Amino acid sequence: MNYQPTVQLESISKEFTAGENSFLALDDVSVTIHPGEMVAIMGPSGSGKSTLMTLIGLLDTPSSGSYYLDGENVSVLSRLEQARVRNRKLGFVFQNFNLLPRLTAQKNVELPLVYGRVPGRDRAQRSREALEAVGLGSKINNLPTTLSGGQKQRVAIARALVHNPSMILADEPTGALDTRTGAEIMHLFRELNREQGRTIVIVTHDPEIGRHMDRVIGLRDGRLAENILHEYYGVDVYNAVDPDPVRAAAD
Template sequence: MTKPLIEITNINKSYQNGDQELRVLKDISLTIDEGEFVAIMGPSGSGKSTLMNIIGLLDKPTSGNYDLEGQEVDSLGDQELAKVRNQQIGFVFQQFFLLAKLNALQNVELPLIYAGVSPSKRRELSKQYLEKVELVERMHHLPSELSGGQKQRVAIARALVNSPAIILADEPTGALDTKTGAQIMDLLTDLNREGKTIIMVTHEPEIAAYATRQIVLRDGVITEDTRKGGEI
């Protein structure tokens, strides 16, 4: 039996806009099990990126509860949150966010530096994960010398290098052409088959189709939650 990795209960998120309150998420309750591949979909302004940021501990809800691996997130201080982000969550973004002056190997090493891993162990692990994404032969190249797909592979290796429980992918193919996007999605699918939990935000149905579960948000509310084979 798989254990719940993420449990969100009655999450609300509001922003103050002058004297008006903008409710972005409205009483969201959601459980994600270990090993799932979830696509969060919805039109612009639906709240999907806000939900992703809360799951990734980049933002805090206005109210509600969030348990990550059985730990109540609200009870953690800023340093503890940073540690959880570094060790338990790997991030993959549409724009890659690689440091321009560092080569591929050095970019992958960054989370390990923050985690206090020794230089020799960092290099060993970073090479291992660049090999996993079939990019070890480009490890000494700067981001400016890599294609969009290669940059995203470096970003995925960086996300994996700390062996996180969760990979969060925010529009991971948004900056890529169709063929390269499909290659990145095949890589994420393979990682999921190996047991990684993947949560992805996308507005493209053909990208969401790679996931085994699709959650649709509209106006801050979950309107659909389906797994391949039927509704939850």
């Protein structure tokens, strides 16, 4: 089979309109993400990071441009077809965990399988395995209120993994965590990337996190900004030739 990038966005724009006003949140953005890559989307607040993540996650549609996911032109699909692709291929992690407070860790993790109509017994087994994979095998019956922030985010990551998505999308996953816990969560993402080959896209404005990614996609005012690390964060510039320039610069 021919090689297919995981994500190929071609000249994507996203305009928000409210009454007479319109705002161009993304302006002619083209991005390719390869299978097995771990990349960050970085840029100042309001630069369009979450908007870009929402489009990659098929949670919203661009105003113009095309999107190929695993080689399939998903921009021409109906919203229902897009939702099916999303449920099959993508896993999401959010800053504030988005766990349901009345459900145990295991029941939270099972949710994507409920939507995917997986039978109950398989759901229980797969959700336990996913929790074990993130180091929470001993907490499967805990309610979210009895877990630390880092543990809650691990549950959310297990939930993102449980239906075996090809790509995980995380918007500021360490934003609500202290530095050390954030570093542990980043370590977990890297492990999932290396050991399970997951493609991972992380929105962050933390340069510490950017340093540990394969590549950084920089945004400023809705446009690609290759030099964003240097200009905005004062760390070294991403160089497309070096497979791991950010870490190399940090060493």
